[in-house]
Every structure is written in C-alpha cells, then in structure tokens.
Amino acid sequence: AQTVTQSQPEMSVQEAETVTLSCTYDTSESDYYLFWYKQPPSRQMILVIRQEAYKQQNATENRFSVNFQKAAKSFSLKISDSQLGDAAMYFCAYRSQEISSGSARQLTFGSGTQLTVLP
Amino acid sequence: DTGVSQDPRHKITKRGQNVTFRCDPISEHNRLYWYRQTLGQGPEFLTYFQNEAQLEKSRLLSDRFSAERPKGSFSTLEIQRTEQGDSAMYLCASRAGGRAVFDNEQFFGPGTRLTVL
Numbered sequence: 206a207q208t209v210t211q212s213q214p215e216m217s218v219q220e221a222e223t224v225t226l227s228c229t230y231d232t233s234e235s236d237y238y239l240f241w242y243k244q245p246p247s248r249q250m251i252l253v254i255r256q257e258a259y260k261q262q263n264a265t266e267n268r269f270s271v272n273f274q275k276a277a278k279s280f281s282l283k284i285s286d287s288q289l290g291d292a293a294m295y296f297c298a299y300r301s302q303e304i305s306s307g308s309a310r311q312l313t314f315g316s317g318t319q320l321t322v323l324p
Numbered sequence: 325d326t327g328v329s330q331d332p333r334h335k336i337t338k339r340g341q342n343v344t345f346r347c348d349p350i351s352e353h354n355r356l357y358w359y360r361q362t363l364g365q366g367p368e369f370l371t372y373f374q375n376e377a378q379l380e381k382s383r384l385l386s387d388r389f390s391a392e393r394p395k396g397s398f399s400t401l402e403i404q405r406t407e408q409g410d411s412a413m414y415l416c417a418s419r420a421g422g423r424a425v426f427d428n429e430q431f432f433g434p435g436t437r438l439t440v441l
Contacts, residue, residue, distance in 0.1 A: 209366075214364075242432075248434065249327075249328075249432050249433060249434040249435065250367075250415070250432040251432070252429055252430075255429070296366050296367075298366070309357070309369070309372035309379060309380040311357060311359075311369040311372060311380070312359075312367070312369070312430060313369070314366025314367050314368070315366050316364065316365050316366050317364075317365070317366050
C-alpha cells in the first residue's frame with residue numbers, strides 16, 4: 206500500500222515571500238501521479254498542481270511549482286509571491302496509474318500542512 | 325453551478341440514529357468517490373462507483389455504511405446506528421472517464437460535516 210507523509214503540520218509565510226511545503230511518499234510502483242490540493246477553510250478542495258511520475262520536468266502553474274525527486278520519493282510544493290488567498294490546508298496526494306478500466310484510482314492523501322500567510 | 329454538490333452541509337445526530345447524505349456529481353462524470361476526513365487528517369477513501377456499479381470499497385466502510393448510485397447520477401451514503409467515531413467530514417468527488425490527462429482530475433464537493441452526539 207502507498208503512504209504519503211507531510212511532516213510539517215503548520216507553516217507560515219510573509220506575504221510576497223516564498224514558502225516550500227514538503228511531502229514524501231512510499232510506493233513500489235513505477236508509474237503514478239502526484240497532486241497538491243488546497244482546502245480553504247469551510248470550502249471545497251481544489252487541485253493546485255499535478256505531476257506525472259514518468260515526466261522528469263517539474264510541473265509549474267503560475268506561482269506554484271513542484272520539486273519532484275522520484276528516486277528520493279519526494280514531492281515538495283513551492284509557492285512564490287505568497288498571497289493572503291493562499292492561506293489554506295494543503296494536501297499532498299498520490300494516485301496509482303490505472304490498472305484496468307474499472308480501477309478506482311482513488312487518491313491517498315497526506316495529513317496536510319496548514320499554511321498561514323502573514324500580512 | 326456545475327460543480328459537485330453535497331447535501332446537507334452539516335448534520336448533527338444522536339448516537340444510534342441513521343443518517344443519509346447525498347452527492348450530485350458533475351453531470352458528465354461517470355466516476356464517483358466517497359472519502360471521509362477526520363479532524364486534522366487528510367481524506368481517506370471509502371468507496372468508488374463507475375456509473376451505477378460500486379466497484380471498490382475500503383475496509384473503512386463497515387457494514388453500518390451503505391452507498392448507492394441507482395441511476396449512475398447522484399449517490400447516497402447512509403450510516404446506520406451512528407457512533408461518535410463516525411463524526412467526520414464526508415467528501416464526494418467525481419471525475420470523467422477516459423485515459424487523457426485532463427480526465428485524471430477528481431473534483432470535490434464541499435462535504436457534509438457529521439457530528440454524532
């Protein structure tokens with residue numbers, strides 16, 4: 206079974222500064238997907254960024270980028286130019302590559318990192 | 325609003341009562357998931373539907389839990405004889421089928437927060 210570990214329960218960053226959230230995972234699979242989700246208070250979870258394991262290039266989405274180290278099984282999220290609206294719980298998640306058309310491909314989540322953005 | 329919706333948003337019940345939650349996925353999504361999220365933790369997978377068929381169930385889904393998706397559209401999750409340990413946020417997610425990259429994303433609903441007294 207796959208596991209996802211987020212070792213930083215809480216992080217804070219000054220507005221306009223850069224912050225990095227850590228995530229490690231454990232798997233014996235070679236093909237998989239990794240995700241960062243954002244869950245604002247009392248609001249639904251939204252996808253921030255995703256990475257396919259077969260791609261060596263790190264994914265980027267505007268101010269969000271990842272550092273994917275497949276050998277080390279590490280998948281960190283960097284938020285540049287932090288904004289007040291970035292304050293939320295961030296979850297790292299893993300999903301297997303599809304085995305068959307009926308495969309669930311459910312997400313395995315870490316325990317989350319609560320990000321506070323200081324004005 | 326074309327996103328995933330869940331009803332109710334909050335439910336308070338007494339131990340031993342039955343509760344039922346509803347999820348309406350994005351209309352063109354044939355895959356639907358239920359997750360449970362306890363305080364301070366990430367969501368944990370409960371069960372998965374492809375159209376109306378329930379194809380996978382987690383060991384977390386005890387026999388007091390039952391989920392249905394009768395016409396392959398909305399889904400219900402029922403908890404019988406609720407226990408205090410059932411207190412959690414119950415999240416629904418949906419995604420489209422297919423193997424293209426854009427089909428990989430699961431879209432989440434706002435969740436139903438259950439409190440068992």
